[in-house]
């Protein structure tokens with residue numbers, strides 16, 4: 001057996017769509033980017049979607065057009081991929097790390113108010129591994145203190161909170177199309193919002209701050225001399241990526257179904273192992289299972305890392321649980337105590353889960369876990 005941790009679900013449909021985009025002669029910021037944005041917005045239930053080159057650039061753009069800058073603080077969980085905090089730093093602001101709820105691995109809303117200072121401008125919850133954070137409670141706190149809410153939804157396409165898909169709750173939300181995510185465009189990102197003004201500013205920000213889009217200029221019947229009222233970046237998605245993204249969106253519901261089937265198999269087969277904890281999903285959410293984690297409890301005969309080594313020897317790739325950003329050297333100036341985050345980061349393992357994982361492969365993963373941990 002040789003079981004990868006993740007595999008993108010790409011086929012001839014994406015290949016043909018990419019070829020069509022190349023042959024069309026319009027390979028960046030053209031009609032396919034616009035179509036992908038429209039389809040994405042419709043899928044999540046947002047009024048606007050703006051495509052970018054990654055979720056990191058989506059987060060940077062979202063924070064910047066929300067006015068986050070030097071001297072500001074943004075409350076984020078430390079248990080996240082480092083890009084969450086880096087995006088805040090890219091704006092000249094400072095991430096203030098907040099503790100998580102060990103049950104969901106998401107930001108603990110009850111810890112937010114303790115981290116609010118005069119400098120706090122925004123709260124950025126992460127829907128970690130695709131599991132929606134407690135948006136209602138977070139929104140209540142954000143509104144009470146007059147803050148901005150930006151969702152790091154890198155992993156959360158297709159997930160829903162209280163019956164509404166992530167991206168459809170009226171806030172700014174940022175998604176990733178990296179190959180380890182639910183759908184992929186190779187690299188890529190998307191910002192969704194219901195605010196037309198925010199969407200317009202995002203479109204300029206990703207296009208060097210230019211006053212007109214490529215499509216507007218191309219379709220104009222008279223000459224347009226563009227202007228640059230503010231500094232922007234090149235965060236433009238290509239039409240080749242968008243063509244792939246449109247095909248991936250068509251497959252999304254089937255991808256989600258397969259992921260949820262495998263997760264349910266893992267839940268059922270692994271819950272009998274007494275020295276691990278499997279995820280418990282709140283009834284208020286629909287989970288896309290971008291990742292499936294188990295926690296290795298102190299009663300385990302093997303340490304987390306020894307288990308990962310053992311599984312690798314048996315041909316099963318795993319990954320450590322989500323990192324604790326505040327412990328990385330580049331954040332060593334941040335003084336904070338986050339014991340739950342550190343425990344979860346050190347004791348969790350991500351298991352292989354993707355639509356092409358066969359029933360035999362999933363059974364092999366389960367059997368090996370029982371062998372090592374019984």
Ligand SMILES: Cc1ncc(COP(=O)(O)O)c(C=O)c1O
Nearest residue numbers: 054055056081083084154176178
């Ligand atoms: C929570 C979170 N935020 C942001 C990112 C960055 O996404 P991208 O690789 O598209 O920049 C990731 C990627 O793994 C992530 O997991």
